[in-house]
Amino acid sequence: MTPPKFTPSDSDEPRLGPFETLLLGGGLALFLALLYELREFLNPLLIAMAALILLWPLRRYRSVRALLRSGGFLLLFWVLSQLQSVLLPFVVAYLLAYLTNPLVDLLERRLSVPRWVSAWAVTILVVGVIGAMLLWLVPAIVGQLIELLRQLLDSMAQLRQWLHESPLLDRLEEVLPFDRQALIQQLTAFLQAQLNTLTEKLPGTLAALAQSIGSLLGVLTVLAILPMLIFYTLKDYPRLSQALINLFPKHNGRRDYLMYAGTVVGNYLRGQVLISLIAAFNVSVALVIFDVPFALLIGLLAGVLNLIPNLGAVLTNIIALLIALLFGDPPWLDAVIVTAVLLGQGLLEASVLSPHILSHQVGLHPVLILLSLFVFGYFLGAFGLLIAVPTTAIMVGFYQSYREAREKLAVSTPSEATSVAE
Incomplete structure (x- = not known):
């Protein structure tokens, strides 16, 4: 008969005694006092190194390991901000x-x-x-x-x-x-x-x-x-790319969710960038031919805002129409030309460009796309509007992968469920 495997639980972790707790508290107090005295000479990197030296001998405790991971996560972002x-x-x-x-x-x-x-x-x-x-x-x-x-x-x-x-x-x-x-x-x-x-x-x-x-x-x-x-x-x-993927954690022993997310986001970004370049070129050339003022600015605006689904086209039409009405000669004629050019570009994009270039859609509901645009725009501004849709697609891909794994676990036999859980 095979003896049962021993799995350590939380109660088996070593615990600090009263004397060790007193020494640890005193050491932390002295450490914080030293940090306060040297505050003019310190930076986050030195503080992180000192904290690592202090906490590394206690890494067998789960709370200390969590503190080390969270500190390393914050230190990574600080280093990236300094080296941007x-x-x-x-x-x-x-x-x-x-x-x-x-x-x-x-x-x-x-x-x-x-x-x-x-x-x-x-x-x-x-x-x-x-x-x-x-x-x-x-x-x-x-x-x-x-x-x-x-x-x-x-x-x-x-x-x-x-x-x-x-x-x-x-x-x-x-x-x-x-x-x-x-x-x-x-x-x-x-x-x-x-x-x-x-x-x-x-x-x-x-x-x-x-x-x-x-x-x-x-x-x-x-x-x-x-x-x-x-x-x-x-x-x-x-x-x-494989080395970058290996940096991320596995889900059920695999990293399929990263491959799915990378494929969806890659297809979306390449398609959107290509369509935006075509839109900027078409609008700029058409407005230059009709001698509309600030034609290049309107074309650039049409290309950049094209990266924002749904909302970008509305903003482009409003801003371009205002520019034509304020600085056109005559204003009404330039407004008609701008409206016709943007309408023609929209029809070309909807009937030809998007079906052929964006053959791989992100698969998001229009309401979810608009919600993600407003949420990301609120927190990150213009940059949030650009990354809202691909980031939401990645999050949806993670959730779908997690849900599929849970469904497979629910319908499997008890032996299979035990093996999957292990």
């Missing part, structure tokens, strides 16, 4: 490799091209596109943005005059009793304050971005090593 400018080129290179790896795989499988050759070809293509954008597109867009801000500031006086002469306010005064002068003053003061804040923050934001990247030498260094990083990441992408 250093890690930025590596993150960008991995993201570009993640998006373009299917093209490398296609060249390798279909055309029997060695992986290092296909990686070089895709790297040259990506660097060429980025270089063209930096040399031509970015200066033109920044110029139009500065001109838009200047015209908005100049139009404040015209807005005040229009509000005084507008027949719309005359009709509102007949229906609703309100102080017209106070309303005009509050509205113009609010708009002026928002414009002043925007014009003050824009140079500061650009300066902070430049400072985070570094000096001119640092920028040149990043631009020089980025092609090399993209090439080596693409060349060894299968091994790098």
Whole structure:
């Protein structure tokens, strides 16, 4: 007869005696006093090392192990926040490799091209596109943005005059009793304050971005090593992605949920980025042909907001229509052109682009998509709107994997349930 296996329980863990507890409490008090005295010379890394030295001999206790894990988790985020400018080129290179790896795989499988050759070809293509954008597109867009801000500031006086002469306010005064002068003053003061804040923050934001990247030498260094990083990441992408997957915990002894999440998010991001680039190109070219003011800005807006499902198209139409009405010549004609162009792009996307490019949908209900957009946007702002849908898809994938495992466990026989639980 096989003897039963002995499994240690929580009661079998060693416990501190009264004398050991007193010594531990005194040591912690002295440790905290020392930290207070040296607070001007300490940083989170030194505090974490001291805590590790203090708690490592007590790691056999479950509460101490939990404290070590939570401290290591917080320390990891602190280190990443301190090294964000250093890690930025590596993150960008991995993201570009993640998006373009299917093209490398296609060249390798279909055309029997060695992986290092296909990686070089895709790297040259990506660097060429980025270089063209930096040399031509970015200066033109920044110029139009500065001109838009200047015209908005100049139009404040015209807005005040229009509000005084507008027949719309005359009709509102007949229906609703309100102080017209106070309303005009509050509205113009609010708009002026928002414009002043925007014009003050824009140079500061650009300066902070430049400072985070570094000096001119640092920028040149990043631009020089980025092609090399993209090439080596693409060349060894299968091994790098597998190593990254191995960092995550297993579920029922497998990591299928990560493969599912990676496939769904990858297909979604690649499809959305491609559709956004097509939308930005189509809208920009069409508006430039019709000589609509700030055509490149509207095209860029259409491409970026296209990454936000449902809500992005509504915001694009509203903002583009306001720009056409404020700065068009004549306004009504430019508004009609902008509306027609955006409507045509929406029809093209719904009938041709999305069915053919986004063949792998994330499988989320529209209500859940809108809820995720509002929740992520509330906590993370514009960045949250961009990551809301793929992050929600990953969470749904985790939940589905967990639910399937529980259902299999529920319908299995008692012996199978015991083996699965083990």
